Amino acid sequence: MPSAESAPVDPPSPGGLAAQSGESGVGGLAGVGGLAIHPVTGLGEVRPGDDLAAMLAAVLVPADRSVSPVPGGLADGDVVVVTQKVVSKAEGRIVAIDGDDPEAKRALVESESVRIVRRRGDLLITETRHGFICANAGVDLSNVDAGTAALLPVDPDRSARRIREVLEHRYGVEVGVVISDTFGRTWRRGVTDVAIGLAGVAGVVDLRGTADATGRILEATEVCVADELAGAAELVMGKDRGIPAAVLRGVDPRWLRPSSVAGEIIRPPDEDLFR
Amino acid sequence: MPSAESAPVDPPSPGGLAAQSGESGVGGLAGVGGLAIHPVTGLGEVRPGDDLAAMLAAVLVPADRSVSPVPGGLADGDVVVVTQKVVSKAEGRIVAIDGDDPEAKRALVESESVRIVRRRGDLLITETRHGFICANAGVDLSNVDAGTAALLPVDPDRSARRIREVLEHRYGVEVGVVISDTFGRTWRRGVTDVAIGLAGVAGVVDLRGTADATGRILEATEVCVADELAGAAELVMGKDRGIPAAVLRGVDPRWLRPSSVAGEIIRPPDEDLFR
Numbered sequence: 139m140p141s142a143e144s145a146p147v148d149p150p151s152p153g154g155l156a157a158q159s160g161e162s163g164v165g166g167l168a169g170v171g172g173l174a175i176h177p178v179t180g181l182g183e184v185r186p187g188d189d190l191a192a193m194l195a196a197v198l199v200p201a202d203r204s205v206s207p208v209p210g211g212l213a214d215g216d217v218v219v220v221t222q223k224v225v226s227k228a229e230g231r232i233v234a235i236d237g238d239d240p241e242a243k244r245a246l247v248e249s250e251s252v253r254i255v256r257r258r259g260d261l262l263i264t265e266t267r268h269g270f271i272c273a274n275a276g277v278d279l280s281n282v283d284a285g286t287a288a289l290l291p292v293d294p295d296r297s298a299r300r301i302r303e304v305l306e307h308r309y310g311v312e313v314g315v316v317i318s319d320t321f322g323r324t325w326r327r328g329v330t331d332v333a334i335g336l337a338g339v340a341g342v343v344d345l346r347g348t349a350d351a352t353g354r355i356l357e358a359t360e361v362c363v364a365d366e367l368a369g370a371a372e373l374v375m376g377k378d379r380g381i382p383a384a385v386l387r388g389v390d391p392r393w394l395r396p397s398s399v400a401g402e403i404i405r406p407p408d409e410d411l412f413r
Numbered sequence: 414m415p416s417a418e419s420a421p422v423d424p425p426s427p428g429g430l431a432a433q434s435g436e437s438g439v440g441g442l443a444g445v446g447g448l449a450i451h452p453v454t455g456l457g458e459v460r461p462g463d464d465l466a467a468m469l470a471a472v473l474v475p476a477d478r479s480v481s482p483v484p485g486g487l488a489d490g491d492v493v494v495v496t497q498k499v500v501s502k503a504e505g506r507i508v509a510i511d512g513d514d515p516e517a518k519r520a521l522v523e524s525e526s527v528r529i530v531r532r533r534g535d536l537l538i539t540e541t542r543h544g545f546i547c548a549n550a551g552v553d554l555s556n557v558d559a560g561t562a563a564l565l566p567v568d569p570d571r572s573a574r575r576i577r578e579v580l581e582h583r584y585g586v587e588v589g590v591v592i593s594d595t596f597g598r599t600w601r602r603g604v605t606d607v608a609i610g611l612a613g614v615a616g617v618v619d620l621r622g623t624a625d626a627t628g629r630i631l632e633a634t635e636v637c638v639a640d641e642l643a644g645a646a647e648l649v650m651g652k653d654r655g656i657p658a659a660v661l662r663g664v665d666p667r668w669l670r671p672s673s674v675a676g677e678i679i680r681p682p683d684e685d686l687f688r
Contacts, residue, residue, distance in 0.1 A: 324680075326680055366644035
């Protein structure tokens with residue numbers, strides 16, 4: 139895994155943030171190192187076959203940049219977090235299902251799984267084809283039309299790359315893209331948003347072997363910044379507000395590099411103590 | 414668990430964010446619903462017996478508010494995330510240990526644990542007295558003086574309440590406080606920061622039974638916003654920069670209510686499929 143130090147990007151400069159976001163320094167981010175999270179409103183309903191990247195660009199990179207939900211419009215170095223639901227809709231990963239039939243739902247979850255990890259009542263914890271271990275194989279009945287369910291994208295890293303490439307090549311902005319979904323955790327209550335697909339922004343940043351603030355060498359400190367970015371974005375999106383994306387501005391530029399969830403975040407079975 | 418709806422706080426108003434942070438709206442947060450994360454620099458070295466809340470206040474609520482790392486100084490509704498390391502230092506939870514002696518470290522980890530959950534080589538996953546399941550019982554050898562280790566606070570919820578009470582009663586600001594620590598996760602590589610102590614800000618927000626954007630009733634959607642706040646703060650702190658705290662401005666005011674990690678986030682054994 140590449141370390142943060144090996145990324146071919148300059149460290150942040152004092153003028154970088156303000157210059158990038160057009161901020162005066164008064165009332166904006168507090169100097170170097172701050173992060174702003176902007177909810178993306180106005181995307182409209184996403185339907186199968188829609189060009190989601192173009193829809194995002196219409197909102198984030200409008201002709202009149204002053205009306206973008208991100209100050210000055212989307213800019214190089216921003217990270218766009220997009221929820222799985224709208225990606226699945228655009229990619230047509232919607233299936234018909236009778237939401238009131240537990241058997242139909244169970245069969246659908248099993249068809250999306252390669253392995254059942256735990257089962258209790260209606261709850262299945264399974265491993266998906268991607269290698270995610272999560273509840274109900276990521277099959278979701280909320281925020282989709284009644285009588286339908288949303289499945290996970292076939293290849294969420296590819297979904298992220300497609301959005302990133304359109305934003306870069308068609309609209310001229312070089313950004314990171316995170317596809318996020320809502321997963322539960324062992325031992326802790328409540329779900330959090332995590333990264334299921336990545337393009338152009340790090341999954342895990344390896345700080346092993348670098349000195350800490352006291353000059354001692356750090357022990358293993360591989361930070362999954364992608365999951366923290368996804369969770370941070372969730373804080374401005376909420377489950378009940380129908381906001382399907384957020385833009386993070388001020389992300390450490392060393393993290394903007396090629397990456398994937400499959401390659402960096404999914405823990406290989408031989409490393410895993412809880413399979 | 415209280416639902417978001419039952420919290421006795423008004424929903425965010427369009428003027429609230431700008432008014433609260435003194436922002437002009439030009440170059441600041443992009444309208445309603447944005448979140449800004451400010452790293453807290455200038456705290457100085459924390460030592461056993463230090464009044465950490467007063468040290469935070471000296472930086473965040475200075476006589477000249479314009480020099481605070483948070484625009485205009487700490488304000489009502491802000492959430493202060495403080496890393497476990499400085500809390501443990503202030504509370505004297507530092508012990509002498511030969512960091513090169515694996516046996517000594519193992520004995521210390523076991524003395525901080527009530528149960529060994531998994532063991533592989535030098536790595537112990539244990540349950541602490543608090544009920545956390547994490548690597549090495551949270552014992553940490555980094556960012557402390559050589560020959561010492563930092564243990565988790567005895568009662569991190571109490572640590573959070575103390576900081577919050579000092580900030581409120583001595584300095585007149587009503588904020589949420591999160592004590593954060595760095596935990597690994599099952600099935601996913603990399604660590605993320607999570608909440609180990611809370612005061613005045615929600616752990617888990619219960620959106621069950623509320624309508625989603627399509628008007629359908631959501632399935633179980635209990636979001637652990639506290640862990641997302643802790644992870645978001647980590648994004649501006651990093652492991653190698655020695656920044657021990659961050660302030661989040663723009664947090665949903667409905668989340669600012671009494672809470673605790675012990676009461677809301679630690680999953681009871683009878684709910685847990687992975688013990």
